Every structure is written in C-alpha cells, then in structure tokens.
Amino acid sequence: MALIRLSSPHVSKANSTANVMRLVLIATLPGILAMTFFFGWGTLIQIALACSLALAFEAAALKLRKRPLGFFLSDGSALVTAILLAVAIPPFSAWWVTATGIFFAIVIAKHLYGGLGNNPFNPAMVAYALLLVSFPVEMTRWTSPMTQHGGGWEIAGFIDTLQAIFGSVDAVFYDSFTGATPLDVLKHRGGLTTEELWRQSDVLSSGVGAWYAVSAAWFMGGIFLLSRKIFTWHAPLSMLIALFLTASAFYGFDPDNYVNPVVHLSVGATMLGAFFIATDPVTSATSNKGKMVFGALLGVLIYVIRTWGNYPDAVAFAVLLMNLCAPFIDQYTQPRSFGHTRANRGMKGKNQ
Amino acid sequence: MSKVFSFHGGIHPPGNKKRSTRAAIGKAPLPKTLVVPMQQHIGGPADPLVKIGDQVLKGQLIAEPISRISAAIHAPTSGKVVDVAAYPIPHASGLSEECIVIESDGEDRWIEHQGLDDYRQLRRQDLIEHIRNCGIAGMGGAGFPTDVKLHLSEDHIVNTLIINAAECEPYITADDMLMRERAHEVLGGIEIIAHLLRPSHVLIGIEDNKPNAIHALEAVLKDTELNIDIVVVPTKYPSGGERQLIKLLTDLEVPSGRIPADIGIVCQNVGTTAAVYRAVHYGEPLISRIVTVTGDAVLHPRNLETLIGTPFSTLLEACDLRPEALSKLVMGGPMMGVTVENDQIPVIKTTNCLIAATAQEMPLAPPAQACIRCGMCEQACPAELLPQQLYWFAKGREFDKAKHHNLFDCIECGACAYVCPSNIPLVQYYRYAKSEIRTEQRDQQKADHARQRFEARQARLEREVAEKEARRKARAEEAAKAQQQKAATQSDASPQPAAAAEPDAKQLKTAAAVARTKLKKAQKAYDEAVGTNADNLAELEAALNDARSKAEAAEKALAAGAPATEEGSGDDLKQLKVAAAVARTKLKKAQDALKNAEDKGLDGVDKLRATLVTLENKAEEAQQAYEQAANKPASPSPAPTEEKPAEVDIKALKQQVSIMRTKLKKAESALDGCEDEAEIARMKTEVNELKQRFEQATAEFDKAEQALIERAAKSGIDLKQLRIDAAMARAAVTKGERSLSKADNDDERSQIEQELTSARAKADELNLTLSQYE
Structure with missing residues (x-):
C-alpha cells in the first residue's frame, strides 16, 4: 500500500488565486459597460489592447525570469492590472500610451520587484502616474460623455475610435469628442464660485x-x-x-x-x-x-x-x-x- | 440554556459526518496481535512491567507511569507478551517508539476487577489515584492524563467544568455516537468529575449538527442534581478547540501561555467522562475506545468499539476497505489529523477517527502560488493572528518578528491553510518556524550553560592558585621561623637530615596522579554499574570510597609536600627552562588560535581569550621561576655536574650498542656465506672481536642505565614505570584529540576538552620528568 505522509490540514477550500482574480474581473464588468455606454468604444478597445499586451509582457518577463509560463499566466493578475489601467486612461489615448503604461506596470512595477505578491506599489497606479507625468496632453484629453455632445446622443464611431487610437485623426475629432472632465473644470475655475461653475459649465450642468x-x-x-x-x-x-x-x-x-x-x-x-x-x-x-x-x-x-x-x-x-x-x-x-x-x-x- | 458567544474566524468545511452515524456502534474484531505503545499521552512514556514470554490478562497493568504527567497502560486482551521493542506509532513524525506486543489467546479473559461501591465515601485523593491507576488520559486528541486535571481544584478555584462535546472536526462521529448510545455513562462520568472538582456550574458544549446526541443527553440530565447546562453552539471549525469552546460558552479568553484552570475552568472531553465512569463503576481501565472508521475508501463507514493496540488494518477490513481506492490514511480529522504510512500502526487512546480517503476525496494540494496577501487567512484565524505575516516571517527566517506576531499562540488548526487561495501550506511553515525557534532556544541554553561552567571552572582554578600561594607563604614563614629558632638553639646542626626527611615532591605527584586515575576508574565502574543495575553495587561503592579516600590522602600529602620540597631542594634549572619554553609555546599557539578565531569571527573567541590570559600568567610564572632559579648561583647542588656526563652518554651508548649489534650480524652473515677457508678464519677472528666489542658496549650501556635507574630510584621514581606512564599519557592525549574531533555536541565537547587539558598537563609533566632522567 503506497500511502503518503503529509502535513495537516488534508482538505482545503476549492479556491484559487485565479478564482479571486476572475471574480475581480467579473466585478469590473458594470463599470466597463457604463463607460462604454457613455464614452464610446474607446474603453473596450483600450481594454483589449491592454489585456493582450499585458499577457505578452507577462509571458516575456516570466520567460526571462525562468518561471513556468502557464502556471503564472493563468492566475489572471496581469489581466486585472491591464483592465484597471485601461479604464483609468482616456478612451482615445494613442496605442503607444497604453503600451508604455502596460510595459511599465507589468515589467517594471511588478516583475522587477519579484512578481505577483512582491510588488510594493500598485502596478496600474504606477503606470498611470508615469503616463500622467510623461504625457500630460494625451492623459488629460478625456472623452466627452454622449449626453453633452451638441443636441444629439452621439458618440464617436467604432472605426473613428480605432483610427484615433492606432492611427491619426484630425484635430476636429478631438474638438468634437473630447473635453474637460468635471474635476478639471472644478480645478481650473478661473475665479468663479462653485455655484457659478455648475451653471456655466456644460460638463457640470448636463454631463x-x-x-x-x-x-x-x-x-x-x-x-x-x-x-x-x-x-x-x-x-x-x-x-x-x-x-x-x-x-x-x-x-x-x-x-x-x-x-x-x-x-x-x-x-x-x-x-x-x-x-x-x-x-x-x-x-x-x-x-x-x-x-x-x-x-x-x-x-x-x-x-x-x-x-x-x-x-x-x-x-x-x-x-x-x-x-x-x-x-x-x-x-x-x-x-x-x-x-x-x-x-x-x-x-x-x-x-x- | 446559556448564552452562546462567538470567537473570531473559523471555517465551515463540509461535515461528512452523516455517513458514519447510520449504523450503531459495533465491536471491532479481536486482532491476533496487538501493539500497545508506551507513549499514548502527553508527558513521560510509561515504563513496561512485563517481559517477553509473560502471560497477561485483559486489563492487567503492563506499564506504569513514571512521572506525575504520565499514564498507566493495561493489557487490552489476554495473551502472551511476544515483544517489547520499538514499533511505528501513530505520530506525525512517523517514528517508532517502545511498544509491548501482545499475542492474543482469543479468550479475552479479564483480570479480576471491580468498581468502587460508593466513590463519594472515598477520600478524593484515593479516587483520583484509582482513576490514575486505570490509565485514563484525555480522549479528545491531546491525551493529557486526566488525573492531573482532577487535582486542579487543589490549587485553583474551579467555577466551571466544561464538557467538550463539540467534535468540530469533519468526519468524526465517535463522541456523537457515544452520547447517543451511552448518555448515562457520560453523565455518570460528569458526576464523578464534578464530585472531584466541585464546580458551581457544568456546561456541555455541543455543536448543533448533533441533534440526536443533544436529545439523548437532555433525556438523562432530567434525573441529575447537578447544575448542568447543555450549550448548543453553531457548527464552526474549530469550536472544539479548548480555548475556542471556553470563549464560546463563557466569553472568557484563556490568557496566552496560561491554562483554563487559571480562569477557573476545567475542560474534559466527553469520551473521557465515559472512560472515568467505567473506571470508577466497573473498575475497567482504559483499554478500548470508540473509533470512527470512515472515508470514501471504506464501503461501510461506522463507529467501532476498538481495543487499544488494534492495528488499523483490522478496522479497515471490518468496514470493508477498497484497497485500490485508498490514497491517504488519516488518523484523526482532516484538519488536524496525522497521515500514516502503513496500516499496521495501532489504535491508541487518542485515536478518535480513521479516514480512508480516496484521491478524489483528499487530493494532493496543487502547487503553492504566490501569496497575494488577500487576508482570507486572517479572517479565518481563531487565534486572531496575522497568518500571512507569520508566513512571510517564517519563509524569511525572521523568527524574532514571528515571535513578536505571537506565533506561539497558533493552535495549528489549519483554518488559514484551508481558506488560502494560493494553496500555501501555511501550518507547515508555522511548525517549521516554531521548531526552529525551539532549537535556537535550546542551543542558546546550552551555550549559556557551557559559559557558566567555564567561568565557574576559571574562578575555581584562580581560587585554587590563590589558596596554594597563601599556603605556600604561610609554610615558608613557618619554616623560616623554625629555621631561625633552630639556628638560635643549635648553631652547628646539619641541615642534611632535615632535607632528606622532606617528602619527595615528584614521588608525591606521581602517587597523587595514580590515585586520581584509580579514583576515576572506580567512579566509572560504579556509574556503569548503577546504569545497568549490576549486583555488585555495594562492592563497587566500597571500592570507590576507598579509592576516593586514597586519592584525597595522596592529594593532601602532595599539597603539604610539594611546595616545601620545591623550595627546599631548589628547582632544577633545566626543568624550569623547559617549563618556561613549553609555556611560551602554548601561549603562542593560543595567541595564533585566538587571532584565527577573531579573524573568522568564530564563537569561541571569549573562551580562547580567557585561556590566553591564563596561559600568559602561566608563562610569566614559569619565566619568573626560571629567572629566579638562574639568578641563584649558590643553590646548584653538586649532583647534576656529576651526573651530567652519564646523562649525555646514555644515548651515545645506546647507539653504540645498536651499531655493534648490526656490525656483528653483518659479519656473521658474511661468515655464513663465505666458502674460502682462509677468509673464514679471518672473518671468525673479526666476528669474535666484534662480539667482544658488542658485549663491552652492552655492558657499558647496562651499567649506565642501571646507574640512571638507581639515580631515579634514589629520588623515588621507577624509570620504567615512568616511561610507560609517559607513553600512556601521550596516547591519552592523542585519543582525546581524536574524540574531540568526533564529538558532536557542545556538552560532550567541553567535557572532552576538560579531560584533554588535564591529560595534556599530565603528559607534559611526565615528559618533563622523563627528559630529566634520560
């Protein structure tokens, strides 16, 4: 009889890190849907881009660190980081903004510190801070919510959004589809009282x-x-x-x-x-x-x-x-x- | 109904209890051989009273407790003792311990036994002694000897007696079934324990997943006069942990590092109460218990009344094991149980459950992932620790931090490992850290002891030197006084006879050393005899005392004689010179060793430094003595100048003799090989000449040696003996060095070091003496 000797406990709850991460991913769905609804396809495209880049960087880093790929890739932590960064940056950000951010989050902020569990700083926030400091124009050009644009319920089309992210678009595009965020407006108030701001700003009054x-x-x-x-x-x-x-x-x-x-x-x-x-x-x-x-x-x-x-x-x-x-x-x-x-x-x- | 409180954390693993409660408690088959371990409880192992070949009856005492915290062990059935040796026992270590193996005769014949008529009439002391003699130990898991707990009311105020019937671990139903079927025994036991402890209140803590047991208890409780409450607590692991149950029932926390009795509470397991009942009312010792045999690999899981010592295989067969499905065999519950590697391991007093698990039921843990500090372990920890911090500290060997985070309050319940999403074997890390810390503490203690011993020795040596010095001074003064008086009264008296009457220091020294060696030998023989309980103990003791008194006498004589003689005869200049040189060499060696040690930052630096200081003193002393002697030109006696040539000669003579012998042999062999007559004749004369010369040389050598021996004998030393002694001393030093290099612990090492130092001193002394005469 080949019996084995092991340390107690001999049972464990059916739970895993991957499961925890999966639940976190599920919990981001309402937010992602709401953002897509109000700010357009940009969010979804950013998420897709960020997730694929994150997996690629994670795999590369694991490879360099000589760690088993499948075991660590499947824990889902890279995807959570990618989604958190993707929903934090403006939906029309250029692809290289996202790529820089993901690289920094996964490779620098996570793996250089020893990988999952050993990073002192939140990778997504490290990347966001880096992007905000490095590319202030891109990072503050937030999409206007659809309710605010002109008289109609219009958001930028899928193709336009793709072009904005991966190619280049006219400045007009940005003029019509992006604007200041409420916090921007409230920050750069130019001598107005809060109450006056609420009446005068489109973003605040209707968006x-x-x-x-x-x-x-x-x-x-x-x-x-x-x-x-x-x-x-x-x-x-x-x-x-x-x-x-x-x-x-x-x-x-x-x-x-x-x-x-x-x-x-x-x-x-x-x-x-x-x-x-x-x-x-x-x-x-x-x-x-x-x-x-x-x-x-x-x-x-x-x-x-x-x-x-x-x-x-x-x-x-x-x-x-x-x-x-x-x-x-x-x-x-x-x-x-x-x-x-x-x-x-x-x-x-x-x-x- | 009392109020139920709550404790932090806890988990809800699947119970898996129903499967083993369908059938009533059965009786396990009587196995052919029973293996009864001597250690089934916490505390000292019991001491076997039977030998191989003894016939024993069921219930006969076969091993007695040897310390206060220990338990008696009885034969579980009648039969013959076939072995008393180490066998694998059910322990996490998987190690073997001493067991008594009994071959059953199949009759299961009881020894004469009877219960106590009315235990209330007995003195409490006697009743507790009766329970102790029945070998009752806690049957919940730890196996703490029950009698020790029953004494608690003597020095503690016991307000509450808590009966632990929670049985919170999954799978186990032994207590559940016991309460269902034998509730009156449980109550009877509680009454006895309550009689002994006199609590004002008895609480039975039971989880709400045992409704039948609760009903059964309630039914019997109607007739009791005791103030008993059944407290039904929600099912949550580990509510059956002693401290957790106390918190649940009373909202009191047993302070860390204290026992429940310190807050007026004593806990007893429900199984123990039934065992106490049977011991008191029927006089039956603890030789059987209820064991839950369960798990997916047995077809008919159930509870079996099992004799202690029954191998697991008998139980598994009785419940129809599917051997092909068995992957893990767990003694105890799945949370804190112990896996065993073979099914011949016996049931002991604490074996409440046997889980024959399939690979699906208890799969191997998947590889551990990184800790993401999710904190689920913290939410589950019933001891309110920070398990993940402890994990990082254990992993990083930061044991101070782990201790600071109360590692030793961990009860190893496994709740943290159960909930860990990264499948980290947390409990294993804590066990590792705990054992590392314990090892460190032990080592620290040992080092402290060694240091204290060394310091004490150092102090003793210094004191001895000082005392010697004081005695020497006193004696010198006295001698001077006497001299003056003598000079005053008898101006023409010759000093010769007085000097001759003075005892010879060397002789005394040798005598003392011999006496010491004899004493040591006698002591050793005596110790060995004590160890093996030999018959001639008294004889040896007498010899030892004799040797001791002899040694003391010799020592005394030496102490009295040595300094005076040293002074009186005047130190031999050469000897002093050699001594000074030896001391210098030793000093130099010690300095080198110290430097080496300091460079490498070794542990023994302090010790070496102390040694160095002593050596420095010694070297100085030796040097001084030498200079003193050298500056005293008046003292040299005529003898050395006379004997000097002889001294030089003896070696040369010896050489001469051997040369002659070789020459002679050569010549003789040449003579044998030669065939020419003329040559032979010439050679013969040559040989004869050589023979003569050889004899002459031998005679000269013998004479010189005889002179030496005589000279030595004159000063009281047998040269041959001296030579042998010197050789033996040298051999002892070599042996000591060898065993030092082999010694593997500090205690041993320091002892050997001490012995070695004395051996070296002796060898040096003898060599010195020897060099004087050769």
Whole structure:
C-alpha cells in the first residue's frame, strides 16, 4: 500500500488565486459597460489592447525570469492590472500610451520587484502616474460623455475610435469628442464660485450624470466583491468616509470655493479607487485595523491632492503614497491576539 | 440554556459526518496481535512491567507511569507478551517508539476487577489515584492524563467544568455516537468529575449538527442534581478547540501561555467522562475506545468499539476497505489529523477517527502560488493572528518578528491553510518556524550553560592558585621561623637530615596522579554499574570510597609536600627552562588560535581569550621561576655536574650498542656465506672481536642505565614505570584529540576538552620528568 505522509490540514477550500482574480474581473464588468455606454468604444478597445499586451509582457518577463509560463499566466493578475489601467486612461489615448503604461506596470512595477505578491506599489497606479507625468496632453484629453455632445446622443464611431487610437485623426475629432472632465473644470475655475461653475459649465450642468452613473457601476462591482468576501469593508469604507468628512468640513466652511462632498465621492476615480485600488491586497495594509488606517489616510490624501495639487484627479498619487506607508502601518496595527490583553506594536515588543 | 458567544474566524468545511452515524456502534474484531505503545499521552512514556514470554490478562497493568504527567497502560486482551521493542506509532513524525506486543489467546479473559461501591465515601485523593491507576488520559486528541486535571481544584478555584462535546472536526462521529448510545455513562462520568472538582456550574458544549446526541443527553440530565447546562453552539471549525469552546460558552479568553484552570475552568472531553465512569463503576481501565472508521475508501463507514493496540488494518477490513481506492490514511480529522504510512500502526487512546480517503476525496494540494496577501487567512484565524505575516516571517527566517506576531499562540488548526487561495501550506511553515525557534532556544541554553561552567571552572582554578600561594607563604614563614629558632638553639646542626626527611615532591605527584586515575576508574565502574543495575553495587561503592579516600590522602600529602620540597631542594634549572619554553609555546599557539578565531569571527573567541590570559600568567610564572632559579648561583647542588656526563652518554651508548649489534650480524652473515677457508678464519677472528666489542658496549650501556635507574630510584621514581606512564599519557592525549574531533555536541565537547587539558598537563609533566632522567 503506497500511502503518503503529509502535513495537516488534508482538505482545503476549492479556491484559487485565479478564482479571486476572475471574480475581480467579473466585478469590473458594470463599470466597463457604463463607460462604454457613455464614452464610446474607446474603453473596450483600450481594454483589449491592454489585456493582450499585458499577457505578452507577462509571458516575456516570466520567460526571462525562468518561471513556468502557464502556471503564472493563468492566475489572471496581469489581466486585472491591464483592465484597471485601461479604464483609468482616456478612451482615445494613442496605442503607444497604453503600451508604455502596460510595459511599465507589468515589467517594471511588478516583475522587477519579484512578481505577483512582491510588488510594493500598485502596478496600474504606477503606470498611470508615469503616463500622467510623461504625457500630460494625451492623459488629460478625456472623452466627452454622449449626453453633452451638441443636441444629439452621439458618440464617436467604432472605426473613428480605432483610427484615433492606432492611427491619426484630425484635430476636429478631438474638438468634437473630447473635453474637460468635471474635476478639471472644478480645478481650473478661473475665479468663479462653485455655484457659478455648475451653471456655466456644460460638463457640470448636463454631463456630470454620466460620471455619476459610471461611479455607481464601479460601486456595484465593489459591493459584489464585498459580498463574495474577496476583500473586507475596512479599506473602502474608511476611505470613502474620510474623503466625505474632509470634503464636508471644507465645503461647510466655504461652499463657494470648495466642492460638494457628494461630488467628490461620485466623480473621478473615487469609486474605482475605493473598491478596486485601495483593496489591492498586495500593496495595502494587512490587518483590518491597518486597512482602516490605510483607507482613511488615502481618503484624506485624495482630497488634499485634488484640492491643492497640480493634477485634477489624485487617486493614483494618493494610492502610491499610501503604498509607501503600508509596511509601516502594518507594524503598528497588529490585531490583539486571542488570550492577549493588548496588541503588540512595532517590530519588537515587550514579549520578546 | 446559556448564552452562546462567538470567537473570531473559523471555517465551515463540509461535515461528512452523516455517513458514519447510520449504523450503531459495533465491536471491532479481536486482532491476533496487538501493539500497545508506551507513549499514548502527553508527558513521560510509561515504563513496561512485563517481559517477553509473560502471560497477561485483559486489563492487567503492563506499564506504569513514571512521572506525575504520565499514564498507566493495561493489557487490552489476554495473551502472551511476544515483544517489547520499538514499533511505528501513530505520530506525525512517523517514528517508532517502545511498544509491548501482545499475542492474543482469543479468550479475552479479564483480570479480576471491580468498581468502587460508593466513590463519594472515598477520600478524593484515593479516587483520583484509582482513576490514575486505570490509565485514563484525555480522549479528545491531546491525551493529557486526566488525573492531573482532577487535582486542579487543589490549587485553583474551579467555577466551571466544561464538557467538550463539540467534535468540530469533519468526519468524526465517535463522541456523537457515544452520547447517543451511552448518555448515562457520560453523565455518570460528569458526576464523578464534578464530585472531584466541585464546580458551581457544568456546561456541555455541543455543536448543533448533533441533534440526536443533544436529545439523548437532555433525556438523562432530567434525573441529575447537578447544575448542568447543555450549550448548543453553531457548527464552526474549530469550536472544539479548548480555548475556542471556553470563549464560546463563557466569553472568557484563556490568557496566552496560561491554562483554563487559571480562569477557573476545567475542560474534559466527553469520551473521557465515559472512560472515568467505567473506571470508577466497573473498575475497567482504559483499554478500548470508540473509533470512527470512515472515508470514501471504506464501503461501510461506522463507529467501532476498538481495543487499544488494534492495528488499523483490522478496522479497515471490518468496514470493508477498497484497497485500490485508498490514497491517504488519516488518523484523526482532516484538519488536524496525522497521515500514516502503513496500516499496521495501532489504535491508541487518542485515536478518535480513521479516514480512508480516496484521491478524489483528499487530493494532493496543487502547487503553492504566490501569496497575494488577500487576508482570507486572517479572517479565518481563531487565534486572531496575522497568518500571512507569520508566513512571510517564517519563509524569511525572521523568527524574532514571528515571535513578536505571537506565533506561539497558533493552535495549528489549519483554518488559514484551508481558506488560502494560493494553496500555501501555511501550518507547515508555522511548525517549521516554531521548531526552529525551539532549537535556537535550546542551543542558546546550552551555550549559556557551557559559559557558566567555564567561568565557574576559571574562578575555581584562580581560587585554587590563590589558596596554594597563601599556603605556600604561610609554610615558608613557618619554616623560616623554625629555621631561625633552630639556628638560635643549635648553631652547628646539619641541615642534611632535615632535607632528606622532606617528602619527595615528584614521588608525591606521581602517587597523587595514580590515585586520581584509580579514583576515576572506580567512579566509572560504579556509574556503569548503577546504569545497568549490576549486583555488585555495594562492592563497587566500597571500592570507590576507598579509592576516593586514597586519592584525597595522596592529594593532601602532595599539597603539604610539594611546595616545601620545591623550595627546599631548589628547582632544577633545566626543568624550569623547559617549563618556561613549553609555556611560551602554548601561549603562542593560543595567541595564533585566538587571532584565527577573531579573524573568522568564530564563537569561541571569549573562551580562547580567557585561556590566553591564563596561559600568559602561566608563562610569566614559569619565566619568573626560571629567572629566579638562574639568578641563584649558590643553590646548584653538586649532583647534576656529576651526573651530567652519564646523562649525555646514555644515548651515545645506546647507539653504540645498536651499531655493534648490526656490525656483528653483518659479519656473521658474511661468515655464513663465505666458502674460502682462509677468509673464514679471518672473518671468525673479526666476528669474535666484534662480539667482544658488542658485549663491552652492552655492558657499558647496562651499567649506565642501571646507574640512571638507581639515580631515579634514589629520588623515588621507577624509570620504567615512568616511561610507560609517559607513553600512556601521550596516547591519552592523542585519543582525546581524536574524540574531540568526533564529538558532536557542545556538552560532550567541553567535557572532552576538560579531560584533554588535564591529560595534556599530565603528559607534559611526565615528559618533563622523563627528559630529566634520560
């Protein structure tokens, strides 16, 4: 009888990293659909491009690192990174913008640090920050939502979009299909009060609904993941609450110069950030308490950078800064273990 | 009904329990041979009382507990003891331990036994002793000797007795079936334990997946006077963990590193209560238990009342094993059970379940993927640890950090590994880290011990030197006083007789060394005899004492005689010179060794440094002594000048003799080979001449040697003996060096080092003495 000796436990839950990633991919669907509906084919094309490039780069990096290809490619982590970057960049971005971003995300931010699980920074956010700093014009030329364009419900056609991404189009195309995002408008207000802005800006008066809808879609995806226990509520909730409270404080103090907290929650990448970026387990804090601290500081940073920084949206920079803090937060947020009166702090404690 | 609280984490693996509860508890067949391990419990292994060939009866004590935490072991059936040796036991290590093998005679004949009439009339002490004699140990899994827990009310206030009937591991139904069918035994056992511990409250914690057992218990509880509550807890693994169950039932957390009794709680497994009942009411020791035999590879999973020592194969056959389907054999549950590699391993007191799993049922774990820090393990951990952090620390050998993250609060329940999406064998990492840390601690302790020993020795040596010095001074003063008095009273008295009467230092030294060696030998013989329980112990002891007193006497004589003699006779200049040179060489060697060690950052630097300091002192001392002696031109006695030529000659003479012998032999062989008559005659005369010369040389040599021996004898030393001693001492040094290089642990090494040092000193001493006479 050929029996084997193994360490317990002898059973495990039918679960896998690939399964976790698959659920995350499914959760991005509402957001992707909403973006495609309001901003056109660009999003889908970017996703297709980003995913194929990500797989290619991942395979190349694995090959160079002499790791088994099939085993690691099938974990789906590259696809999640690709989708998060693809929905973050403007839908009409040129192909080389996407390619540069994916290369940086997969090869530099992930594999040079040791691959999945070892990267200190969120690869998609590293790539986004790089692109924003390197190609500011391309990265801020966001597509106008369809409700806002002229009188009709028009979005750029599939072919036009392909041309915009892979070839070149007239400047007219950009004039008619792209515009400032709500956060852009609110940032570069030119002496107007918030209330005046809302009345004068097309984006704010009629187009902001599209942004709200997209945020709602991301929120739905997040709730789905929460219900499947892929992550806990700690990081997203504390981030949203911190952002809301900070915004409320300033808005309540001076509503003319500061933006409504509800707007802060529902435009830009807030919801995407809260449910898909702040919850990236690899780069965020570990314990529940740590995740709350991580999320709260993230929320405050997003507000600070949005309001006083140079860039209209702040999620990427705030996330990267917080990634930097995560190991430190971990040291001071150990849970109180069973049977202990208090939690250990720091790296060396009394019970050494 | 009491309130149910909750603990953090936990998982809900598939129960797989129903399959083995359809049939009533059966009786396992009586196997031909039973293998009964001496270690079935936590604590010290039991000590066998039977020999090969002994006939035993069912229930007869065959091994007794040797320490407070240990359990008695009884023969599970009647038959003959056929072996007492190491056999594989059911343990995660897969190692073998001492077992008593009994060949059953098929009669299953009980030894005379009877229960206690009324245990309430007994002194508690006696009742606990009775339970201890019945070999009862916890039957839930750990196997902690029950009697130890029953003593707890003596030094703890026990408010609550918790009966653990949770049986949270999947597959296992032994406790479930026990409660269903023998609820009155369970209650009876609880009453006995409650009588001993006197808790104010008894709680039975049971998971809600055992409704039949709950009904059965409720039915019998109606008649009891005890304050018992059945607390039904939700099914969640590991609610049956002692600390987790206490939290569930009382909302109290047992502090880390403490035992439940420290917060007024004692836990007993429900199976243990039934065993206590049978022990007290029927006088039956713990020789059988209920084992769940289940898994997809058996056709008829069920519970079997099984004798301890029954091989797993008997149980599997009784439940119709499909051998071709079996891929893993697990003793215990799937979460914390132990896999065994062969089916001849026996059932022990803690074997609650045997899972014959197919490859589909318990597939091999897929290759581990990278940890993505998803934190699912943290949500599942009942000890509220950060399993993934512990994993990184264990993997990176950052054991300090792991300890700081409370690694030792991990109960190895396996919940983290169960939920891990990356299939990382987390528990294995923690076990590794724990054992590494324990090894480190042990090594640290050992190093500390060695250091303390060394420092103590160093202190002792220094003290001895100081004492010797003080004694020497005192004696010198006394001698000076005496001298003065003598000089005052008797100006013309010759100093000669006094010097002659002075005991010879060397002789004394040799005598002392001989006595010491004899003492050591005697001690060794005695130790060996004690180890093997030999008969002539008393004799050896007497010899040992004799040797000891002799050694002491010799030592004393030496201490009294040596310094005086050294002073009185005046040190031999040559000897001192040699001693100084030896000391210098040693010092140099030690310096080199230290430098080498420091360069390489070896561990023993401190030790070497200390040695160096001692050596430096010694070298200085030797040098001083030499200079002192050299600067004292008045002291040299006439003897050395007289004997010097003889000393030089002896070697030359020896050489001469051997040369002559060779020449003679050559000549003789030439003579044999020669055929010419004239040549032969010439050669013959030559040979005769040579013979004469050879004899002359031999005689001269003999004379010189005789003179030497006489001279040595005059100073009390047998030269031959000295030579032999010196050779033996040298051999001892070589042997010591060899065994040092072979020694594999620090304890041994330091011991050998000590021995080696003394051997070296002895050899040096002897060589020195020898060089003086040759």
